[in-house]
Amino acid sequence: MHDAESSFSNPGTWESAGRVWASGEQQTLTCCRVTNETHDVKTFEFRVGDGMPVRFEPGQFMTISANVHGQSVERCYTISSPPTRPYLVSITVKRVPGGVMSNWLHDHMHPGSHLRAYGPSGTFTSTAAAPTKSLYLSAGSGVTPLMSMTRASIDLGLDRDVVFVHSARTPADIVFRKELHQLTEKSPRFHTFFICEGVGDEADWTGPTGRLSLQQLAAWIPDYAEREVFTCGPAGYMHAVREILREGGHDPSHYHQESFDITAGVAPEPIHEEEPVTQETFTVTLSRSSRAFKMNASETVLSAARKAGVAIPSSCSQGVCGTCKTKLLEGTVDMQHNGGIREREIQKGFRLLCCSRPTSDLILEL
Incomplete structure (x- = not known):
């Protein structure tokens, strides 16, 4: 039986519903709607470029770029909307104390505003994969990629066996409660x-309080x-979840996690102080621009x-x-x-530039 959800990753079947927006290609986003999800979380819905539908897979993220206080800032945010609604894409952002991009979005992004x-x-x-039974585990802003997956599955009427467990500070x-x-x-x-x-201001909360444990997980599921x-x-949270599942005998080969902290934005590039500075230099050539x-x-x-002024989309800067x-x-x-x-991407010649150091002159497909 054909699984409709597999169409998202199959260009031949999903082409009519949207065009490919390459990860290295910038588009202008126009804000269409802002929704208050909680006291410090907002969802921003955008129309992309020329208004054409966009194809993506549930759980993927976008790297957004904005001029904040005179400086160019890039951060990545998971798309919280599902690919079944391709004419608008949304990100759901928590205001983080000291967060440059999150605070700017909360304070300045309104319907009609633009960013890249x-x-x-x-x-x-x-x-x-198309598992027969799934378990979604999230905390805080980590709900966003799993919400995209959930919305897509239900929009398609797949009626999959999914249990969604979410942890929060208070009710x-x-x-998306x-x-x-x-x-x-x-x-x-x-x-x-x-x-x-904790219960916060919701004194009549009847759900459990504390943190997720193996005992609670086993009781529910x-x-x-x-x-x-x-x-x-x-x-x-993700470290604690891995330990809970390991203790409970869950097979690690059936475990998947988002590989960067979406609440933290761009992490600084690691400094390898123990490595001696080498004076050997190489030339990097960009094939498309001939730079x-x-x-x-x-x-x-x-x-x-970056030092050479070449804009390359990036997020974690740690190879994850x-x-x-x-x-x-x-x-x-x-x-x-x-x-x-x-490994198959490496075999095809792809490399992660954030964790790659040259050992010869290079030519990149950029």
Whole structure:
């Protein structure tokens, strides 16, 4: 039987519903609607470029670019809308104390406002497999990619066996709380559970309080060990979830997590102080623009490109998110990634520029 959701990752079947927006291509986004989800979380809905529908996979993210206080700032945010509604794409953003982009969006993004964005990217998506039973685990803003997956599945009438467990600080901090309840009524095999650290101002909260434990997970979902698990949230939460599942005997090969902290934006590039500075230099040539720049062998290609004024989409700068994935046409690099690229992509010549240091002159497909 043909699975409609697989159409998202199959250009031949989904082409009529939207065009490919390459991850390295910038488009102008026009804000159409702003929705207050909680006291510090807003959803921003955008129309893309010429208004044509856009194809992406549920769980992918966009890298947005804006001029904030006179400086160009880039951050990546998961698309919270589903690809089944391709004429608008939305991001759901929590206001973070000291967060440059999150505060700017909350304070300045209104219907009619514009910003620039790179196309959808990322491999954290439910379309990579079609499990018979899934378990979605999220905390805080980590709900967004799993919400895109949920909305897409229910829009398509797939009626999959999915259990969605979300952790929040208080009941008032549960993002998409009302909609998630409504979605359980639309899909009989979709179930939700919430756990909050405290009750906050909602004294009549009847749900559990504290943090997710193996005992609570087993009580809610006795067959959790048989499910394909997708999880997203702060790094500490994802580490705790992995430990809970490991203790409970869940097979790690059926575990998937978003590979960057979506609440933190762009992480600084790691500094390898223990590495001696090498004076060897190489030339990097960009095949499409015929631009070229020199770089030191101790630098990452991404860092050197930025210094040379070359705009390359990036996010985590630690080899985990895959945003800066670029094809290497000629030359060799030393790439020390952290899971942001697949072996078959490496075999095809792709490299993550944020964690690649040159060992020869390079020609990049840029």
